[in-house]
C-alpha cells in the first residue's frame with residue numbers, strides 16, 4: 566500500500582484566545598494612532614513602530630508585543646516590529662524640591678489596577694510623578710513608494 570501524500574489541513578477550532586485586556590486596548594489605540602499618521606504619507610509598508618512605555622503604566626511588554634502581532638494581521642502594520650522602550654519613573658517633591666528617579670518595586674504583572682504609593686527618596690513626602698506614567702508612540706519607520 567502506497568503512502569498517501571501528506572495533506573496539510575487547516576482545522577477550525579473556533580476557540581477565542583483570551584488576550585490580556587489592558588494591553589489589547591492600548592495596542593488598539595496605538596494602532597489607530599499609527600494608521601492615522603500613515604494617512605499623511607505614501608507608505609507601502611511599515612518597518613517598525615517605536616513606543617515609549619512608562620514603568621508606572623504596568624503594561625506588560627510581552628503581552629503588548631503579542632497583541633500587536635495578532636492585531637496587525639491583514640493590515641498595513643502586518644510584519645512590522647513593535648519596539649518598546651521603557652521610560653523610568655521620575656518624581657518631583659513639593660516639600661524638599663527633589664526631582665529625579667524614585668525606587669519603584671513594581672507590581673505583579675496581572676495587577677493592572679494596583680496603585681503604587683511613591684514617596685520622595687530624600688524626605689519621604691508624597692510626590693508628583695513627572696515621568697513614567699504614560700505610553701506614547703514615539704515614531705514609526707515606514708517605507709514609502711517611489
Ligand SMILES: [Zn+2]
Pocket residue numbers: 658659660661662663685686687688689690
Ligand atoms: Zn522630598
